[in-house]
Amino acid sequence: MEVKFNPNQLKKARLMRGLSMAELANKSSLSRESISKYEQGVTKPRGDSILKLANALQFPTIFFGKSDTTIPMGTIFFRSQAASTNKLRKMQKIRLDFAAQSIRYISDYIKLPQLTIPDTVNLEIEEISNKIIQRKAFEVREIWHLGNGPIKNLTNTMEANGIIITETTMHNEKMDAVSTWANGRPIIALTDNNESVMRRRFNLAHELGHILLHASIENVFDLNNNEYKNLLEKQANQFASNLLMPDNAFIDYLTSTSMSFFRQAKLYWNVSIGALVYRANSLHLLSENQYLYLQKQISANHWRKHEIDDEKLAQEHPIIFKKALNMLLNVNLVSKQDLKMTLGFPVEDLETIFGMSFADDVHSYNEPHLKIIK
CATH class of the missing domain: 1.10.10.2910 (Arc Repressor Mutant, subunit A)
Structure with missing residues (x-):
């Protein structure tokens, strides 16, 4: 039986993992020439080769047989x-x-x-x-x-x-x-x-x-x-x-230019100290000396990427994917297995996108249902 294979899906999986053909060849124990021919559609990999590619790329084998499903996008x-x-x-x-x-x-x-x-x-x-x-x-x-x-x-x-x-x-x-x-x-x-x-x-x-x-x-x-x-x-x-910081409200709020005040303002506006200082300066609420002094404090405290009090606010997470899938699961319109088979993505990516585990659905299909009668 001929194995379904789409060369574009292999290239997509390889690029997503950030691998060159040579690197994928090394990870899969296949030759670079073979991988090049697979991606060009010159030859089709056999079943054992697809398994090697799937294991090396950590993709389900079904992904490589999917038809092209790339969705047109605007400017990225x-x-x-x-x-x-x-x-x-x-x-x-x-x-x-x-x-x-x-x-x-x-x-x-x-x-x-x-x-x-x-x-x-x-x-x-x-x-x-x-x-x-x-x-x-x-x-x-x-x-x-x-x-x-x-x-x-x-x-x-x-x-x-x-x-x-x-x-x-x-x-x-x-x-x-x-x-x-x-x-x-x-x-x-x-x-x-x-x-x-x-x-x-x-x-x-x-x-x-x-x-x-x-x-x-x-x-x-x-x-x-x-x-x-x-x-x-x-x-x-x-x-x-x-x-995030509209002009009039921010101007009215800013009653001090001390670093301790900006720390308080961070927890009120839910933006970083760096963004607050930038905003205050763009609105001409700081003198040049005040702005330079605050910037030096930010640098001295190594707050360019992570700041003090970051942990006091909980991270925000999208909920649309999880909420939508839960609605479908609750009324039995789809199952997680349906989703895995239709999309063919790695489980890790499905779990990240939809914000839930897919492991609990592994054995929910094609199992015998038994009932105690005595």
Whole structure:
């Protein structure tokens, strides 16, 4: 019997694991030439070779026989595009595709929250002014009925307004959030890099800035110089600051410029001390000496990535995938086994996307049902 095999699925699995053909050959005890021919579709691997590839890549064998299911996406924005490598971007892009496929699966059964966002800006980067950015952040707060105070849970607020947020199995400190459009919705994939709740919230707001401000960008990496790329990031950062700390409310709140006050403000606004200082400086609430002094304190305390009091706020997690799947499981519309067979993803990725264990479903099918009669 001929084994089903799709060469594109092998390449996708290899890229997601961040392996070259030579590295996969070494891990699978197959030749690089064989793997090259498999990916080109020149030859098909036999069953034992597929098992070796599956074991080396930690993918279920069923994945390699799936037809092409890549979902069309819009421009992909990488939160740490300057630091991330092409290999890392490919790894996270495939995980983003996995999340998009999972949403499409759920959407066949469940009506997701309506997408409620302002109109996107369709201007060239240099035409986007500070006033436009400020206005767009205000519009988000207005249509989401957030008022002028701190946003309690940004992750779930964004989900409630139709933005898809997913966690991924990507473990890399050089990669933060990734965003794009898929299935007619913005989708943001988060990297497991041990980030603080404040950093995650700012990353989400930053990605929302890209989604709303930079609809005219076809490919970030086609921009011909770093000046444009830096401006792109600066605009998204400004949007995030405006969204999380609106002007008037933040100005009224800031009654001191001491570090002890900024520590209190961190727990009130749910943003990092670094973001608070940046916001205060952008609103001209700090003198140059005050700003430099606070920056030196942040550096001296090694607070650029992790800060004091980070542990006092619980991390935010998306719930849309877990809630949707639980609804389907409770009414027996689907099973976890159905999901595993349909999507074909590694169990680790399914568990991360859907926020639940899939191990308890392993033996739930094709078992004899016995009954004591005496």
